[in-house]
Amino acid sequence: MGPPKIAAFDGVVRVLFFSGWKELSVVLGCFLGLMVLLFLIGKVPVSYNVRNLMIRWKTTVMTGLAFTLVVALMTVMLAFVNGMYKLTEKSGQPGNVIVLSEGATDESFSVLTFVDSADIEREPGVLKNDAGAALCSKEVFVIVNQEVPVPQGEKPRRRFVQVRGVEEPDMAATVHGLKLKAGGQWFSEAGIEELEPEAAKSATNVAIQAVLGHGLAAELGNDRPENRPLATGDTFSLGARTWKVVGILDSTGSTFDSEVWAKRARVGEDFGKANVFSSYLLRTSGPQAAETLAEQLKGYKKAPLNPQPETKYFQLQAETGKQFLVAIIIVAVVMAVGGVFGVMNTMYAAISQRTKDIGVLRILGYARWQILVSFLLESLVLALLGGLLGCAIGMLADGLSARSVVSSGPGGGKSVVLQMVVSREILMSGLLLSLGMGAIGGFLPAVSAMRLRALESLR
Amino acid sequence: MLSLLDTFAKYGLIISKNVRRNLLRTMLTSLGTMVLVLVITLIWSVLHFLDQAMADRSSNFKAIITERWQIPSRMPLAYANTLREAAATGPDDVRPKDWCTWQFYGASIDPQKRDRDFSIIFFCMQPEKILTMTDELEDLRGARRDEVQRVVDKMQSQRNGVMIGVSVLKRLKKNVGDRMQLTSFSHKGIDLEVEIVGSPPPGTRHDTSCFMNADYFNAAFDDYKVRNKNQPHPMADKTLGLVWLRVDTKDEFQKMAAQIMNSPLYANPAVKCEAASSAVSTFLESLKDIFWAMRWLLAPAVLVTLSLVIANAISISVRERRMEIAVLKVLGFRPGHVLGLILGEAVLIGAASGLASAAAAYILVNKVFDGINFPIAFFSKFFIPIDAIGWGLAIGTLTALAGAVIPAWSARSVKVADVFSKVA
Numbered sequence: 001m002g003p004p005k006i007a008a009f010d011g012v013v014r015v016l017f018f019s020g021w022k023e024l025s026v027v028l029g030c031f032l033g034l035m036v037l038l039f040l041i042g043k044v045p046v047s048y049n050v051r052n053l054m055i056r057w058k059t060t061v062m063t064g065l066a067f068t069l070v071v072a073l074m075t076v077m078l079a080f081v082n083g084m085y086k087l088t089e090k091s092g093q094p095g096n097v098i099v100l101s102e103g104a105t106d107e108s109f110s111v112l113t114f115v116d117s118a119d120i121e122r123e124p125g126v127l128k129n130d131a132g133a134a135l136c137s138k139e140v141f142v143i144v145n146q147e148v149p150v151p152q153g154e155k156p157r158r159r160f161v162q163v164r165g166v167e168e169p170d171m172a173a174t175v176h177g178l179k180l181k182a183g184g185q186w187f188s189e190a191g192i193e194e195l196e197p198e199a200a201k202s203a204t205n206v207a208i209q210a211v212l213g214h215g216l217a218a219e220l221g222n223d224r225p226e227n228r229p230l231a232t233g234d235t236f237s238l239g240a241r242t243w244k245v246v247g248i249l250d251s252t253g254s255t256f257d258s259e260v261w262a263k264r265a266r267v268g269e270d271f272g273k274a275n276v277f278s279s280y281l282l283r284t285s286g287p288q289a290a291e292t293l294a295e296q297l298k299g300y301k302k303a304p305l306n307p308q309p310e311t312k313y314f315q316l317q318a319e320t321g322k323q324f325l326v327a328i329i330i331v332a333v334v335m336a337v338g339g340v341f342g343v344m345n346t347m348y349a350a351i352s353q354r355t356k357d358i359g360v361l362r363i364l365g366y367a368r369w370q371i372l373v374s375f376l377l378e379s380l381v382l383a384l385l386g387g388l389l390g391c392a393i394g395m396l397a398d399g400l401s402a403r404s405v406v407s408s409g410p411g412g413g414k415s416v417v418l419q420m421v422v423s424r425e426i427l428m429s430g431l432l433l434s435l436g437m438g439a440i441g442g443f444l445p446a447v448s449a450m451r452l453r454a455l456e457s458l459r
Numbered sequence: 460m461l462s463l464l465d466t467f468a469k470y471g472l473i474i475s476k477n478v479r480r481n482l483l484r485t486m487l488t489s490l491g492t493m494v495l496v497l498v499i500t501l502i503w504s505v506l507h508f509l510d511q512a513m514a515d516r517s518s519n520f521k522a523i524i525t526e527r528w529q530i531p532s533r534m535p536l537a538y539a540n541t542l543r544e545a546a547a548t549g550p551d552d553v554r555p556k557d558w559c560t561w562q563f564y565g566a567s568i569d570p571q572k573r574d575r576d577f578s579i580i581f582f583c584m585q586p587e588k589i590l591t592m593t594d595e596l597e598d599l600r601g602a603r604r605d606e607v608q609r610v611v612d613k614m615q616s617q618r619n620g621v622m623i624g625v626s627v628l629k630r631l632k633k634n635v636g637d638r639m640q641l642t643s644f645s646h647k648g649i650d651l652e653v654e655i656v657g658s659p660p661p662g663t664r665h666d667t668s669c670f671m672n673a674d675y676f677n678a679a680f681d682d683y684k685v686r687n688k689n690q691p692h693p694m695a696d697k698t699l700g701l702v703w704l705r706v707d708t709k710d711e712f713q714k715m716a717a718q719i720m721n722s723p724l725y726a727n728p729a730v731k732c733e734a735a736s737s738a739v740s741t742f743l744e745s746l747k748d749i750f751w752a753m754r755w756l757l758a759p760a761v762l763v764t765l766s767l768v769i770a771n772a773i774s775i776s777v778r779e780r781r782m783e784i785a786v787l788k789v790l791g792f793r794p795g796h797v798l799g800l801i802l803g804e805a806v807l808i809g810a811a812s813g814l815a816s817a818a819a820a821y822i823l824v825n826k827v828f829d830g831i832n833f834p835i836a837f838f839s840k841f842f843i844p845i846d847a848i849g850w851g852l853a854i855g856t857l858t859a860l861a862g863a864v865i866p867a868w869s870a871r872s873v874k875v876a877d878v879f880s881k882v883a
Contacts, residue, residue: 077752
């Protein structure tokens with residue numbers, strides 16, 4: 001059980017989650033086409049198989065349910081991983097370049113000096129806004145350990161909250177391609193405001209103004225008795241300070257959905273990063289320009305940097321997803337193997353009960369291969385029905401929220417709220433798995449049925 | 460007593476003959492059971508380990524002191540001087556029984572390549588604490604402990620000696636005795652030359668752990684200062700990751716935690732003191748939904764599938780043997796006896812397959828594959844606990860019982876007259 005070979009899994013990822021629906025359609029089409037072909041060339045009436053399935057309805061239901069459970073589970077598990085991929089895929093802007101310090105694979109480990117920011121935003125290729133300012137967001141990123149309120153006597157609980165300090169919120173929103181939900185506003189130049197004394201949750205009555213990701217607002221809302229997402233005007237505790245929500249980010253489906261945004265100076269000061277940045281995010285004209293700028297910045301002489309297109313940075317953050325995918329594939333395959341044994345059992349039993357039927361069919365002139373087709377079809381029909389039901393149950397997971405971590409490897413990572421996505425590729429994979437189980441589980445029994453001698457089977 | 464044993468033997472013989480009657484069916488049911496028990500064993504092994512790591516202990520408490528508000532924790536090394544005494548000042552204050560510090564050092568063995576195949580992360584700590592304060596290693600006994608002690612002694616006498624887990628050595632294509640030039644990515648400019656003097660005992664979670672003498676790591680910062688015109692390294696006052704303290708009881712832990720949290724010595728950055736189990740729980744908080752799904756969705760679904768596989772096989776078997784069951788009844792077997800026979804068959808197949816599967820998983824995963832690689836939070840590898848052999852037996856037995864109840868009940872209810880009237 002060594003580490004997965006990433007290149008091979010990249011192929012699986014591509015087929016399952018991204019551009020693979022055509023390939024899957026071809027394979028599934030071939031499978032279904034083969035079934036139709038078997039129907040057409042099979043001389044044994046299908047009604048014979050259907051009636052048999054109905055007569056042994058308890059066995060049919062139990063075998064079908066095994067297919068259903070395996071496929072439903074695989075669909076739900078893949079929907080979760082798909083949610084992680086979609087999240088990281090949506091988080092990066094194709095024309096952006098993220099600059100970290102050399103060696104840092106995650107913003108939380110990156111330390112950049114103030115001095116370099118002016119040089120970097122003047123690099124050729126960085127776009128400018130109408131006012132002539134470079135489209136560059138200078139940010140500080142920290143992961144804060146937040147105490148979660150628990151009833152008295154319960155074990156203390158904490159969660160990690162990502163806090164992004166941005167220098168200019170409008171610029172940051174433009175470069176990240178995000179906007180606020182209606183009713184909100186960005187934090188002020190000072191980034192703080194005075195609270196009514198009763199609203200203050202810390203020693204001072206000065207709160208840091210914060211904009212929350214939509215998902216995090218919901219999660220923090222779970223801490224409150226009224227159990228509703230935090231909204232503009234609400235306050236919460238983080239670190240040693242009280243924070244006031246001034247806006248909610250319209251960020252559903254990206255990692256920013258799980259972040260707190262505030263004024264950089266306030267975040268840096270409170271979390272020991274007063275004189276540093278964690279990252280610069282630069283906007284270029286497109287993906288090609290972003291690649292060029294990233295290469296260009298690798299040659300930056302004054303400080304060692306780790307520049308990369310933002311999309312690539314988030315692709316690397318999907319590493320955890322790959323890890324889960326490996327585990328899911330192993331579990332699904334092992335479960336499917338278990339299911340195959342169950343199907344074989346059913347089909348062998350069906351054949352042993354119908355030995356005389358097979359003898360009669362042979363005497364009536366049906367060829368051996370027609371007997372094989374008949375039993376194989378029976379198994380495939382069972383698999384198709386069970387698989388379809390499994391897909392239908394799995395589809396219920398679509399849109400459900402779940403918490404997870406995205407990271408590029410051990411040590412870093414972002415705690416995120418994601419939405420599970422059941423894609424057509426996943427449904428096709430589920431059906432293929434089910435039909436594969438049916439074909440493998442049905443083939444050997446069908447061959448044994450085919451090999452029965454007519455006279456012997458009638459004795 | 461003898462007659463009871465005789466009855467058991469008689470029934471056992473009938474059950475075993477019945478199981479052998481259709482070897483193909485028995486084998487398929489057994490194989491199905493084995494693979495599904497394997498899935499459950501793997502899932503429960505991961506969950507069991509994490510549950511243990513998150514469970515509060517009633518004695519021999521280990522506490523972790525880290526930066527209070529943010530991760531990664533980066534405290535000044537000077538904090539260690541007082542934290543190892545739990546900030547105790549008065550005679551009534553709690554002092555820990557043992558302590559150690561952890562500093563983290565990440566580097567690559569190739570200055571041009573930074574990917575996983577060339578990277579290594581060290582716990583920089585006091586070598587003598589490896590055997591007293593490190594989970595799992597502190598429990599070693601006999602020759603395995605002596606071997607680690609030998610490596611520890613070498614790390615003390617040769618400061619650049621490092622201990623590297625066998626999985627990491629394999630990944631880096633290095634052996635004990637090799638020297639390595641490390642280029643740091645966690646502490647730019649702190650590049651070290653080390654010699655591999657040994658490995659933690661193979662077959663533990665520490666197959667992926669690497670230990671370095673903290674003195675050697677800290678001396679590198681002094682060298683840096685000398686080389687850079689008395690300019691300290693930018694991270695020089697942020698190298699302390701965490702401090703481990705050990706106390707005997709929960710009361711002592713609580714008093715010590717208050718002592719540290721209320722101490723004026725740790726203002727900027729503030730620190731927090733928490734039980735090791737709480738720290739692990741915090742790291743796993745974001746993955747709770749996944750663990751919930753593994754525990755309450757995946758595992759039960761596999762159990763149901765397993766029951767279905769067994770139920771199917773038993774119900775087929777019962778349907779085929781209605782005549783035989785009727786004959787048994789004519790011969791004087793009561794419905795309860797028939798029920799027992801059918802349940803016995805299912806239990807025999809389930810229990811034997813479950814036991815075999817869990818035992819095979821234990822041997823294969825732990826001895827052949829050196830654990831399951833599934834990095835979560837602090838943990839990179841999982842092993843199958845010896846308890847799993849009991850789980851396998853229990854899962855096989857109980858799911859077989861659950862799956863066989865309905866078919867066995869239908870066998871119990873076979874009416875002799877009905878069966879023979881159909882034959883007639």
